[in-house]
Amino acid sequence: MKCILILGDGMADEPLAQIGGKTPLEYAKTPHMDQMAQEGACGLLQTIPSGFEAGSDIANMSILGYAPAQYYTGRGPLEALSMGTDLAPTDVAYRCNIVTVKDEIMVDFSAGHISSEEGAALFASLAPELPGVVVKAGVSYRNLLVVPNGSAADATAPHDIVGQPIAGYIPRNGDAAILRSCMAKSREVFDGHPVNVARVKAGKPPATQIWPWSGGRKPAFPLFSQKYNRTGGMISAVDLLNGIARCAGMEVISVPGATGYFDTDYMAKARYALDAIKRLDFVYVHIEAPDEAGHLGSIEEKVRAIENVDKVVGAIREGFDGIVAVLPDHPTPIRIKTHSRDPVPFMVTGKGTDTCTRLTEKEARKGMFGTKEATAFLSFLFS
Template sequence: MKFLTVLADGMADYPLDELGGKTPLEAASLPVVNELASRGEVGLVKTIPDGMAPGSDVANLSVMGYEPERYHTGRSPLEAASMGVALSDSDVTFRCNLVTLRGKGDYEEMTMEDHSSGEITSEEARELIEAVGCELGGGGLEFFPGVSYRHLLVWRDGPFDFSFTPPHDILERKIVDYLPSGPYGERFLKLMKASKAILENHPVNQRRKVRGLNPANSIWIWGEGKKPVLPPFRERFGIGGSVVSAVDLIRGIGILAGLRSIEVEGVTGTIHTNFKGKADAAIRAFGAGDEFVYVHLEAPDECGHQGDVPGKVRSMELIDEKIIAPIYAALKASGEPYRILVLPDHPTPISLRTHVADPVPYVLFDSEQELFNPEHRFSEASGKETGIFFDHGPKLMRRFTAR
């Protein structure tokens, strides 16, 4: 038996007037996943436990079968695992975004224009983070470049008493009410202010401005955490395999769970990613003997944060056409039984441009137990109408992998 999970980050949404009262998921043309829905199980799953923030860290742990209440120790240490950054039990890690702040005058009065600096390239970002690290690193602080706008800060043997706000939660708001707080908040605020002086006129940003792109003119620190320990996926579910993702967060969860992280050239975490390369990597993994492959696509989430309605709809159509369709065809041709699970991790509503904790729809197709429900579609409404509801994300992974 082969098991494919396709996780379309932030895919779920709310009805939009510009889509005639439909959600982006309902408006998108998704012939393949809707075929799976009509011949499989459709329902809702609660991926965010009560009292926890609706981040992709919590949600993907949940979807992958790990209770966030028990195993979540922060977002950034999961990313550190993917980046190969060794951590001791006393180290504290932080996500370090490259962001675009808008405004003049005092730093505190500026506005969060873009949490991703116009989806800055990894090559440009590396140059900027290295400049920041050269000036601001030391004294136990280390900066590590990641993918696009997503980077890592480690405080060796650091304290753990902070309060931060994710930058994608405060788009188009003044940052004054969302600055680092707690006993060490002022230290981090000084780092962020100092980074602006380093980055504002850096040659990379000067070139971006000439091209009409958002400059990465500040770091933004958040997502603190400490080294986690996950029991092996194979011990929990009796199967092993791989993860395919552009983002360090998902690769890190996979690595910590004992899964193989497959590198794919040209992946970006946006609508311009190498969709074909990801599908090919999953097909090769199954062909090489993997039982389980977890394919993560970030594009719908990024479009949700950007408020990009056409982009979000199109990203879903590309996932259906370039990810689900070819892998589904390969699984059918293999002659082996298989299951396919398609779902988001959390909603990222266009109207809010950030994550919410609402339950999300899922499709579960089993080649050995095909159903016939022609009215079923992969949508928020259809998931609710079936009455099938998993009140805790890990329960769905146990259901998916049960034999």
């Protein structure tokens, strides 16, 4: 039977006093997910294997059945492949954020969710100043830096250190000297750049520098079609997810209006998923907005994003009678503004029913499926 998986990135959370001791999933109005839970069954999914940091790269690879211990080399190369950058065997590719650092404190991991056009202008000025490396602008703050004949440095994700001094998190080992030099040069180039002059005038945070992290070499995945004997497609506005899909030989489905932020066209994602499932056996619909809200520490935006995910669920269930699964990839708790490794709740229709009435962290604990390992999740859905 055909299957659509709807993933609300970072939807899971912790109880919050500000909303009466409920989690955002419990507090949000989600009539479509409620109905789905009542007609299906729930469980918990362990998406972050032991020994790995909680991140969307690890979690989504695991959910798709690609064990990180066997296939993960870093986030950078996955995003490079999504951006159409072919890597030589000795290249090391890094995810490269545009960030705001003030007084040596990481103020904003996204430079105020800088626009793609602004980021491209900054990178156009920066590239000639970085001989020996390759930089490429991506979507918003998410960009790419490649070191030929590189050696992966230890570098911390900027969203993990918001509000903290950067001194203890500057890249170390491997390509560290090259990366530090690039970071220093970016501070020079971005200071006084017309993009930043305009942003400051508009009351927006300036883009003060680049921050490379999660470097690695090109991975080699078994094809999704060979692994599962099914065709698969990916709908996401995020290079990471599209890079994982390309590595797996899945169809990458571009959706106009999909931004990877709060203003994404949710209904367009649903429409494109319903169209894609006509020709494919499996469609993975990734929605980034709840995760962005978690990183910002915004309860209001996270609840709103979850309610928009619910609308996608409703539209897909109305137009599709196969198996539907809904889940986060990891929690992004408002309290800590970054990812955690706790198991996430999931629900599925077409695989039995239980007593759960909602997709929430608490309800899922009593679901009939118990706790599953993420790498076996698709095999479970397809069985």
